[in-house]
Amino acid sequence: MSFALKGVAYITGAGSGIGQFAAYSLARQGVRQFALLDRNPVSDTIQELKKNYKDVEIEEIQLDVADEKAVDDSVEQTVKKFGRIDYAFNNAGVGGAVKTTDQVEKEEFERVxxxxxxxxxxxARAQIRQMLKQEKLSDxxxxxRGSIVNMxxxxxxxxxxxxVPTTAYATSKHAVIGMTKADAVALAPQGIKINAICPGYVLTPMIGxxxxxxxxxxxxxxxxxLGRFANMEExxxxxxxxxxxxxxxxxxxxxxxxxxxTVQ
Known part of the structure; x- marks a missing residue:
């Protein structure tokens, strides 16, 4: 499919998995300016993008998304490099322990x-604050003015x-959906589109x-x-x-x- 996207993408967890493949998918649709963020190196993602798209521009940023100042600084760094953020994918996450509420430790629950x-x-807060300052790319x-997708x-x-009693994980993802709905309603009149993606099981290398x-x-x-897990590209x-x-x-x-x- 082709969407002819233009603008700047900001992707957390871009060093591997779905974040990495989201960068590839957005590049196929026309995006050429990327802020790629991860706690770990994003060198594999950068190498693949540069191999296939000679005009791609990339800002690599090491980021712990739980660090408030680091998040705000990363958005500021992206805007300093590219002038704006059009497509934000808040993808970084952890699975957490496979434990029920009576088994999981408070520290582990809070970490997730x-x-x-x-x-x-x-x-999302830092991205929204930036998007409110910028105009639409077209009439x-x-x-x-900007689009946000939360994982x-x-x-x-x-x-x-x-x-698979992943209590902390399920709690966190229900919360993301609630936040997405609240922000979407509040920010749509101001020209910011906010949605969430809800994948099922994905065939990552670890699961494979x-x-x-x-x-x-x-x-x-x-x-x-369907009888199979999703590929990351899907x-x-x-x-x-x-x-x-x-x-x-x-x-x-x-x-x-x-x-x-989920429909069974």
Whole structure:
């Protein structure tokens, strides 16, 4: 699919996984200016982008999304480099322990929320403050001053499976959806589009190495009507869609891409 995107993308967790593939998807749609943020190096992402797009411009920023000052500084650095932020993907997150409420430690619960919820909120707050200062890229009635996609999960819409009791993770993702809805309603009249992406299970390298017959992940895959987990590119393309004018009438949506897991 093609959306002919122009502007500046800001992606957290861009060094690997869905964040990395979101950068590739946005580049395929025309984006050539990227702020790529991660706690770890983003060298693989940068190398792939530069190999395929000779005119790409990249600002690499090391970032802990739970650090308020670092988040604010990263947005300031991006704007200093590119002048604006058009497409923000708040993707960085952690899975956390597979434990029920009676088992999980307070420190672990708070750690997951600090990254998956507070980190997303800190990034969105800094992005919104910047987007309110900038004008639309075009005069189209479908254009926005900026678009934000927050990373949620299908476990932000339903409870996790009984054999995957990720209490802290599910709590954080439900919270992201609530924040997305509240911000979307408040900021839409001011020209900022905010939505959430809710992936199901995604075939990351880590999960791919734990798919032996009879394993927890193998058993979860049997519950997916499509009969497989998503490839990272499939979720990344959904992110590109949410940033495009093709989704111009979607505000505060929780876009589920789970192979049918939640509709059973």
């Amino acid at each position: 929320l600090s990254v998956n919820m507070t980190g997303v909120w800190l990034c 189209s009635y479908r254009a926005y 949620a999960s299908m476990f932000g819409v339903i409870g996790p499976s009984a054999n 190495n734990n798919m032996a017959e009879g394993s927890m992940m193998y058993n979860e895959s049997l519950k997916v009507p 979720i990344a393309d959904c992110v590109a869609f949410l940033h495009s004018e093709a989704s111009s009438y979607m505000i505060g949506a929780s876009m589920i891409a789970d192979g049918g897991f």
